[in-house]
Amino acid sequence: MPLDVAAPVGRVTKGETLVDQMRAGLDAPICLTWELTYACNLACVHCLSSSGRRDPRELSTHECFAVVDQLRDMQVFYVNIGGGEPMLRRDFFDVVEYATTNQVGVKFSTNGTYLDPAAARRLAALDYLDVQISLDGATAEVNDAVRGDGSFRAAIAAMDHLAGAGVGPFKISLVVTRHNVDQLDGYVALADRYGAQLRVTRLRPSGRGVGSWHDLHPTQAQQRQLYRWLLDRPNVLTGDSFFHLSALGDPLPGLNLCGAGRVVCLIDPVGDVYACPFVIHDEFRAGSVRDDGGFAAVWRRSELFSSLREPDSPGACASCGSYDSCQGGCMAAKFFVGLDLSDPDPECVHDHAAPLLAAVAPGSTPQSSPDHSRRAAAGVPVTLRRSGTAVRSR
Amino acid sequence: MDLQQRYRLHPQVALRPEPFGALAYHFGNRRLSFLRSPEILAVVEGLDDATSVAAALEAAEIDAGRWAAFERALATLEESEMIIAVAGESGCAA
Numbered sequence: 001m002p003l004d005v006a007a008p009v010g011r012v013t014k015g016e017t018l019v020d021q022m023r024a025g026l027d028a029p030i031c032l033t034w035e036l037t038y039a040c041n042l043a044c045v046h047c048l049s050s051s052g053r054r055d056p057r058e059l060s061t062h063e064c065f066a067v068v069d070q071l072r073d074m075q076v077f078y079v080n081i082g083g084g085e086p087m088l089r090r091d092f093f094d095v096v097e098y099a100t101t102n103q104v105g106v107k108f109s110t111n112g113t114y115l116d117p118a119a120a121r122r123l124a125a126l127d128y129l130d131v132q133i134s135l136d137g138a139t140a141e142v143n144d145a146v147r148g149d150g151s152f153r154a155a156i157a158a159m160d161h162l163a164g165a166g167v168g169p170f171k172i173s174l175v176v177t178r179h180n181v182d183q184l185d186g187y188v189a190l191a192d193r194y195g196a197q198l199r200v201t202r203l204r205p206s207g208r209g210v211g212s213w214h215d216l217h218p219t220q221a222q223q224r225q226l227y228r229w230l231l232d233r234p235n236v237l238t239g240d241s242f243f244h245l246s247a248l249g250d251p252l253p254g255l256n257l258c259g260a261g262r263v264v265c266l267i268d269p270v271g272d273v274y275a276c277p278f279v280i281h282d283e284f285r286a287g288s289v290r291d292d293g294g295f296a297a298v299w300r301r302s303e304l305f306s307s308l309r310e311p312d313s314p315g316a317c318a319s320c321g322s323y324d325s326c327q328g329g330c331m332a333a334k335f336f337v338g339l340d341l342s343d344p345d346p347e348c349v350h351d352h353a354a355p356l357l358a359a360v361a362p363g364s365t366p367q368s369s370p371d372h373s374r375r376a377a378a379g380v381p382v383t384l385r386r387s388g389t390a391v392r393s394r
Numbered sequence: 395m396d397l398q399q400r401y402r403l404h405p406q407v408a409l410r411p412e413p414f415g416a417l418a419y420h421f422g423n424r425r426l427s428f429l430r431s432p433e434i435l436a437v438v439e440g441l442d443d444a445t446s447v448a449a450a451l452e453a454a455e456i457d458a459g460r461w462a463a464f465e466r467a468l469a470t471l472e473e474s475e476m477i478i479a480v481a482g483e484s485g486c487a488a
Contacts, residue, residue, distance in 0.1 A: 018428055021414045028410070030417060030426065075410040077419035077426070103408065105421055128421050 019255060025262040025309035028074035028299065033277040034067070034267045036095065037084040038372035042111050044136070044147045046175060046216060048206040049268070049280055051084040052374035058269040061091040063289070067267065068099045070295050078105030078128075082277075084269065084372075087114040093122060100128040109134055109173060111151060112158025120158075120165035132171040132199060133158055138186035142179050146216070159194050171237070173199040176226060177216040184229055200230070202241040204278040205336040205346070207368045213337070223349055224248060244329040244345045247322035257327055261286065261308035265299065273298045275308060278332035281369050315342025320352060338365040395469045397448040397461070400480040401441045407476050411435065418476050425474045434467050441477060 039054035040047070059067070071079065079099065086092055087110055099106050105128040112133050115123075123131060133155050137143030140152035162170050172191050174180060180187075184200070191198045205213035218226060227245040230236060230252055240254035260276035267273055271289040274280055286305050287298035299305065317323045329345020337346045338360035344352040403409070406422040415429040418438075429435045436454040444450035447468060451461055471477045 018414065018430065021412075026412055026417075075408065077408065077410070077417075077421075078424075103421075105419075105424070130424065 019257050022255060022257060022263050028076055029265055030263045031078050031080060032076060032265050032267060033080045033082060035082050035084060035269050036086040037089050037269045039088045040083060040085045041113050042148050042151055043374060045212040046146060046203060046209040048204055048209055048278055049084065050207040050368045050371040050373050053372045055270050055372060059271050061094055064095045065098050067289050067295060068102050068104055071104045072102045074296055076104060078107060081106055081108035085111055085113065096129065097126065100126050107132060112155040115158035115161055117161050117164060120161040120167060124165040124167045130171065131162060131167060132173045134173050136174055136177065137180045138183035138190055142183060146177065163194055169195055169197055171197045171199045175201055175203045176218055177203055178218045178222055181218050181222045181226055197237060199237040199239065201239050204332050206278045206332055207280065208373060210336055210365065210368055217347060220351065223347060244326045244347060245349060247326035247349045251325060258331055260331060261305040275304065276332060279335065281366060313342060317344055322350065336366055395447065395465050395472065398446045400446055401477045402480055403438060403441060404475055404478050420476055423475055427471060427474060427476055434464065437464060438477065
């Protein structure tokens with residue numbers, strides 16, 4: 001989940017654990033992800049929102065302001081703005097400025113393509129705004145195989161512009177794949193060069209990731225390597241996304257729970273509210289900010305969120321000694337590979353999911369819905385470009 | 395932590411009451427903290443009007459035997475700059 005938490009303050013009374021209380025859900029999310037548009041200039045093979053084409057039903061500027069008003073009243077401290085590429089919205093700065101002047105902080109993710117020197121200067125002038133540049137390889141070769149030709153160069157140019165405008169410490173955000181997991185130290189060096197902070201998150205088989213996950217997700221050996229690397233670097237942000245690795249030993253820093261519908265959620269570009277950014281699918285749609293009562297009513301009263309706040313059943317993991325550490329893993333990961341939500345995580349570090357995965361009938365896995373991939377790309381099986389075999393069409 | 399020192403909530407910190415106590419978010423350093431009981435929330439909320447930490451603890455009717463636990467919690471909040479000492483002021487002053 002997209003939540004980076006500082007160490008909780010010391011407990012002064014005994015009772016339910018903090019995690020128990022989080023599981024039962026809060027009156028308002030701590031933070032949420034808000035994807036402003038499905039439009040994107042890139043077509044990353046693992047895009048969790050299958051972005052590409054703008055949706056004609058996307059929220060108007062006025063509707064975005066109304067969402068911010070509600071978030072302010074609910075005291076949602078900040079939103080993680082993404083997309084699509086959020087800077088493709090013409091009112092991007094209007095929405096961001098409206099949020100930050102209404103006590104709703106903004107952390108926004110961009111591929112950097114449109115972050116020119118003028119945009120960097122405008123961002124630098126805003127309080128309560130953090131910028132996060134997505135980069136899925138520490139080298140152009142590894143990054144561009146996933147995010148597309150030229151995307152590494154664009155991201156580096158954006159970072160140069162941010163540094164030049166004095167934006168302050170920004171974040172470099174990467175999704176761990178089997179191709180970049182060996183580059184983590186290279187990422188640290190890159191981040192250090194810019195005084196940037198590293199944010200490392202987990203690849204999910206969501207969106208276009210349905211097609212690319214099997215080729216991209218880290219191997220078991222790489223998961224163990226990643227776990228040790230993260231344990232040694234508590235200052236690297238993870239958005240609490242690797243709690244399934246806590247089954248390997250000491251827990252990683254963070255709340256180590258699935259916050260979907262309990263402490264986080266997603267608002268998509270057309271105003272639909274989903275349990276988390278990784279489950280853009282009808283089964284996990286709780287309602288819409290356009291419904292009566294808006295976002296607050298969806299958060300407080302949707303049947304889906306109420307059911308997610310019920311105590312978890314360990315299901316198939318009941319007999320495993322690691323359940324307390326990993327909580328059975330990520331709901332979205334299970335769903336999109338065709339497992340039951342009470343099954344182990346597909347990347348269970350004890351390999352408990354392997355026989356179940358082998359039994360999933362080909363073609364029976366859920367497809368991303370909705371799909372905003374550009375038509376040329378839609379429906380075409382995703383193939384990864386191997387280094388040295390790229391063909392540049394003219 | 396000097397219990398006679400005067401503290402206040404950092405002006406960029408927002409408190410959001412929750413059944414377990416409160417969430418505290420610092421808009422400056424972007425840190426989030428959990429105040430784990432309504433009592434610690436009452437103490438933190440009372441800092442602005444109190445002449446010292448000790449006075450805030452008394453105003454929130456915290457039993458003196460439990461002050462050490464509260465002191466630790468407040469020290470953690472000071473580390474993350476959720477609360478800050480008020481320079482040049484101390485409850486000791488005559």
